[in-house]
Amino acid sequence: MNLRITGHPAAPYARARRVGFTFEGRTLHGYEGEPVATALHAAGVRVLSRSFKYHRPRGIGLTCGAPSCPNCQLTIDGQYGVPGCATPLRGGETVRRERSWPSADRDLFGLIDRFSAFVPAGFQFRLFRRSPRLAHLAERVMGLVAGGAREVTPDAIARAARPGLGHRRTALAVVGGGAAGLAAALAAADAGMEVILVDQGEEPGGTLRAETGPVRTPDGGQTPGFALVAGLAARAAAHPSIEVLAGSTALGWYEGGVLPVHTPAGVLTLRPERLLVATGDYDQPLLFPGNDRPGVMLAGAVQRLINVDHVRPGHRAVVVTADPHGYAVAAQLRAVGVEIVALVDARGEAEAGADAAASFPSGVAASGVPHLTGHTVREALGRRRVTGLVVQHRNGARIVRLSCDVVVVSAGRRPAEELLLQRLYHGDITLDAGFGGASGDGGLPGGVAVAGGAAGVTDPAAALDMGAEEGARLARWSP
Amino acid sequence: MAIPGAARTPLRRSYDAVIVGAGVQGLALAYELAKLGVRDVAVLDRSYPGGGGSGRNGEMIRSAFGSREWSGLFDESLRRWRTLSAELDFNVLFSGSGYLVLASTPEQVERCRADVVRQAELGLRSEFVTGEEARKIVPEVNPDLALGGVYQDHAGFAHHDAVVWGYARAAARLGVELHTGVTVTGVDVAGGAVRGVRTDKGTVSAPIVVNAAGGAARRIADMAGVDLPTRTCRLEMIVTESVAPFLRPALATLDLLGYCHQTARGEFVGGTELPVPDISDSLNGTYDLLLDMAAKFVRLLPRLAGVRLLRHWAGLVDQSEDLSPVIGPVPEVSGFYLTCGWVYGFMGAPATGALLARGIHDGVMPELIRPFSVTRLHEGRFIEEGALVVAAEEGNAA
Ligand SMILES: Cc1cc2nc3c(=O)[nH]c(=O)nc-3n(C[C@H](O)[C@H](O)[C@H](O)COP(=O)(O)OP(=O)(O)OC[C@H]3O[C@@H](n4cnc5c(N)ncnc54)[C@H](O)[C@@H]3O)c2cc1C
Ligand code: FES
Numbered sequence: 087m088n089l090r091i092t093g094h095p096a097a098p099y100a101r102a103r104r105v106g107f108t109f110e111g112r113t114l115h116g117y118e119g120e121p122v123a124t125a126l127h128a129a130g131v132r133v134l135s136r137s138f139k140y141h142r143p144r145g146i147g148l149t150c151g152a153p154s155c156p157n158c159q160l161t162i163d164g165q166y167g168v169p170g171c172a173t174p175l176r177g178g179e180t181v182r183r184e185r186s187w188p189s190a191d192r193d194l195f196g197l198i199d200r201f202s203a204f205v206p207a208g209f210q211f212r213l214f215r216r217s218p219r220l221a222h223l224a225e226r227v228m229g230l231v232a233g234g235a236r237e238v239t240p241d242a243i244a245r246a247a248r249p250g251l252g253h254r255r256t257a258l259a260v261v262g263g264g265a266a267g268l269a270a271a272l273a274a275a276d277a278g279m280e281v282i283l284v285d286q287g288e289e290p291g292g293t294l295r296a297e298t299g300p301v302r303t304p305d306g307g308q309t310p311g312f313a314l315v316a317g318l319a320a321r322a323a324a325h326p327s328i329e330v331l332a333g334s335t336a337l338g339w340y341e342g343g344v345l346p347v348h349t350p351a352g353v354l355t356l357r358p359e360r361l362l363v364a365t366g367d368y369d370q371p372l373l374f375p376g377n378d379r380p381g382v383m384l385a386g387a388v389q390r391l392i393n394v395d396h397v398r399p400g401h402r403a404v405v406v407t408a409d410p411h412g413y414a415v416a417a418q419l420r421a422v423g424v425e426i427v428a429l430v431d432a433r434g435e436a437e438a439g440a441d442a443a444a445s446f447p448s449g450v451a452a453s454g455v456p457h458l459t460g461h462t463v464r465e466a467l468g469r470r471r472v473t474g475l476v477v478q479h480r481n482g483a484r485i486v487r488l489s490c491d492v493v494v495v496s497a498g499r500r501p502a503e504e505l506l507l508q509r510l511y512h513g514d515i516t517l518d519a520g521f522g523g524a525s526g527d528g529g530l531p532g533g534v535a536v537a538g539g540a541a542g543v544t545d546p547a548a549a550l551d552m553g554a555e556e557g558a559r560l561a562r563w564s565p
Numbered sequence: 566m567a568i569p570g571a572a573r574t575p576l577r578r579s580y581d582a583v584i585v586g587a588g589v590q591g592l593a594l595a596y597e598l599a600k601l602g603v604r605d606v607a608v609l610d611r612s613y614p615g616g617g618g619s620g621r622n623g624e625m626i627r628s629a630f631g632s633r634e635w636s637g638l639f640d641e642s643l644r645r646w647r648t649l650s651a652e653l654d655f656n657v658l659f660s661g662s663g664y665l666v667l668a669s670t671p672e673q674v675e676r677c678r679a680d681v682v683r684q685a686e687l688g689l690r691s692e693f694v695t696g697e698e699a700r701k702i703v704p705e706v707n708p709d710l711a712l713g714g715v716y717q718d719h720a721g722f723a724h725h726d727a728v729v730w731g732y733a734r735a736a737a738r739l740g741v742e743l744h745t746g747v748t749v750t751g752v753d754v755a756g757g758a759v760r761g762v763r764t765d766k767g768t769v770s771a772p773i774v775v776n777a778a779g780g781a782a783r784r785i786a787d788m789a790g791v792d793l794p795t796r797t798c799r800l801e802m803i804v805t806e807s808v809a810p811f812l813r814p815a816l817a818t819l820d821l822l823g824y825c826h827q828t829a830r831g832e833f834v835g836g837t838e839l840p841v842p843d844i845s846d847s848l849n850g851t852y853d854l855l856l857d858m859a860a861k862f863v864r865l866l867p868r869l870a871g872v873r874l875l876r877h878w879a880g881l882v883d884q885s886e887d888l889s890p891v892i893g894p895v896p897e898v899s900g901f902y903l904t905c906g907w908v909y910g911f912m913g914a915p916a917t918g919a920l921l922a923r924g925i926h927d928g929v930m931p932e933l934i935r936p937f938s939v940t941r942l943h944e945g946r947f948i949e950e951g952a953l954v955v956a957a958e959e960g961n962a963a
Contacts, residue, residue, distance in 0.1 A: 138807065138830055154875065167806045167873045211727055215656040246871025340852035
């Protein structure tokens with residue numbers, strides 16, 4: 087069965103043009119504008135990269151959204167370390183994988199992983215400590231596979247060197263164009279403020295772009311998440327006081343209030359008077375042996391694949407969840423023709439059932455999907471792709487082996503608060519300084535606010551409200 | 566979080582010696598003291614071991630300097646670096662793959678030529694290399710910046726975290742207690758002798774107190790009423806994502822005030838300085854220097870264009886007027902010792918730890934560290950070391 091979804095029941099498809107590209111000597115096809123990693127996945131490529139130390143195979147969706155995700159880095163047109171999940175396919179490019187020899191599929195150094203019992207974490211500090219010569223040799227051998235950038239072309243160097251775009255002052259910079267950021271930018275702009283909205287995505291919308299489920303709107307109605315943010319994004323784009331920088335990343339927030347932004351055209355150095363951080367949150371991975379096998383994916387990554395890219399992650403999925411979101415994604419997967427092998431929830435029946443109710447109104451059991459409550463994951467099976475998941479009842483009595491080609495993990499979220507931490511991390515570091523302070527309301531300097539997922543708010547409707555409130559508050563603030 | 570070497574027992578009320586600062590200096594000293602039999606030692610740190618400059622430095626190691634004082638101490642250190650993994654029973658990932666100081670102007674070439682002659686007189690192993698030879702050692706270097714240089718084929722770099730862990734664990738094995746999360750707030754002195762320290766976890770008495778507090782060294786000296794004429798400067802570094810190995814030796818350039826190397830797993834690690842010292846005790850990286858580093862390293866090694874940065878950080882060093890370390894006892898307070906003023910305190914640690922321990926134990930400072938006493942700064946007898954890659958006020962040491 088093809089992984090491409092045709093006739094998606096809930097989300098319209100925006101990409102029309104099929105284009106070709108070269109992948110390690112083969113010609114593959116994908117749709118213009120979709121992430122290169124998605125195009126590879128749809129074409130059946132499961133291993134996108136190899137991990138640094140043990141050369142474990144890594145695939146799409148494993149750490150999607152995490153800052154500088156190392157698992158989907160590709161060499162594209164001679165430029166290495168290009169994030170495959172965040173780089174739109176244009177057609178005609180040459181794509182290669184990195185960090186493996188002779189190829190990422192059959193990486194000889196993957197043997198390191200097979201013998202990982204003998205090379206435990208930190209092994210490099212124990213190995214060859216008495217033999218400087220062997221240590222030196224080991225270093226050279228490691229160099230055979232370390233790093234990307236094996237074929238740097240003068241052309242790639244020239245393309246990488248882009249001139250800066252200079253400095254710009256602005257009354258308010260909003261970093262992150264999800265529900266909270268869009269609401270904040272609109273509220274501030276409606277109050278007369280000049281706003282620059284910075285968003286990493288090809289278009290703003292954030293996680294809700296991939297949400298087909300209903301979200302409560304401020305007027306009390308309900309609308310699918312993607313439609314809600316599309317409406318807000320359209321308003322922002324048309325607003326005379328808002329400038330949207332899409333495909334752009336705020337690199338940091340430095341002394342003197344400097345906020346350099348990496349845009350597709352080069353680096354623009356913003357000097358905002360006010361800053362709103364609405365950078366959202368990340369899916370948390372779950373700890374279990376084999377949790378990095380290609381095919382183990384985060385719930386948000388899966389939603390983006392099916393609802394934005396219209397590509398199935400696989401054919402038979404086990405969904406491991408500890409929150410309502412996992413159940414929603416399971417229902418959405420079913421709606422696009424992915425078989426749900428089982429729903430696994432470590433919590434008891436009552437709690438799990440309550441979280442499942444919104445997505446499985448007549449109960450999970452009634453839908454024909456086994457609901458393994460009270461079960462935790464023992465391990466994922468398979469090597470170059472996941473072939474199964476072993477789960478165990480928490481009283482230890484029951485061990486179930488599930489056969490699948492996708493494992494979806496929904497295990498909670500973590501605020502993307504790096505931008506704030508970077509700046510607020512002045513002076514002494516002490517062990518008990520903790521990181522909690524940055525997302526609380528204490529501790530933030532005047533003119534700076536945080537809203538939505540970055541502030542630990544996971545409910546989309548609440549994120550919208552908070553964004554609007556903070557945007558309006560910053561518009562009233564004066565230095 | 567399990568901290569390697571950290572004590573599992575509570576902080577006691579008295580020790581034979583207290584070392585303030587669990588950087589590479591404090592830990593190397595603790596290890597060497599214990600080896601000499603002074604085992605009732607506490608190393609106190611307000612942060613984690615290596616949380617100061619020792620976990621934030623460029624990891625560069627050489628001994629080819631221009632003065633008798635520096636050459637003697639750092640050559641002894643280099644000798645120790647080469648067997649440190651075996652000594653500590655921990656692979657500190659020392660890489661003796663060479664250290665090249667690059668000259669980019671005819672004047673710098675002449676200076677390098679003179680340095681090598683001087684180094685030979687001092688008994689150091691180093692060689693002058695022509696532009697062509699330099700380009701053979703680092704084929705990827707921008708030829709415009711490689712007119713010649715000083716090369717030390719047995720110097721290099723090591724993994725700074727591994728060095729800190731290695732010393733901490735080795736010291737702990739010998740009975741040293743490493744206590745993290747303890748801030749020293751005062752130094753008790755009575756009758757011209759040190760009596761111990763005050764901390765946020767209580768008072769600790771000790772007849773020997775060593776100031777190894779890195780960027781905070783002056784503050785600790787003040788607490789003891791000791792005049793340490795140094796200042797705190799901020800330095801910054803970047804690390805890129807892993808790229809295929811292209812740079813074997815450690816590389817420093819006089820022209821760009823930059824130093825860099827590539828780790829075995831491919832990350833490019835480097836730092837630059839602006840011509841004027843950045844007097845600050847902030848640990849924030851600055852955008853100005855980030856741009857400076859990015860631009861200079863791409864100029865130096867053009868193939869770095871487009872490589873993504875993994876990290877950027879700042880660290881503090883304690884800098885004296887002649888940029889040389891301050892090691893040994895102080896005239897005002899007996900029992901109070903310094904290992905401060907370190908700008909190259911990573912590469913200097915193995916020798917300094919051993920020699921200062923010997924000096925504390927014997928009551929006489931060994932010859933190699935004697936020139937670095939604090940009195941030289943009070944008396945204006947500055948050490949003239951011209952082969953540093955450091956920002957200096959007058960730009961002379963550049
Ligand atoms: C960016 C950068 C690059 C560098 N590159 C190199 C290089 O390539 N080669 C080289 O040789 N050197 C280099 N250096 C210098 C080198 O890092 C330092 O000289 C060296 O680490 C100093 O070690 P230390 O143990 O004296 O101090 P630190 O490592 O700074 O340790 C001092 C410790 O004291 C603790 N402390 C401070 N105050 C208190 C208190 N009141 N109570 C308790 N604990 C306290 C701190 O928490 C800290 O852990 C560099 C430095 C920086 C910042
Ligand atoms: S962002 Fe790297 S796997 Fe998706």
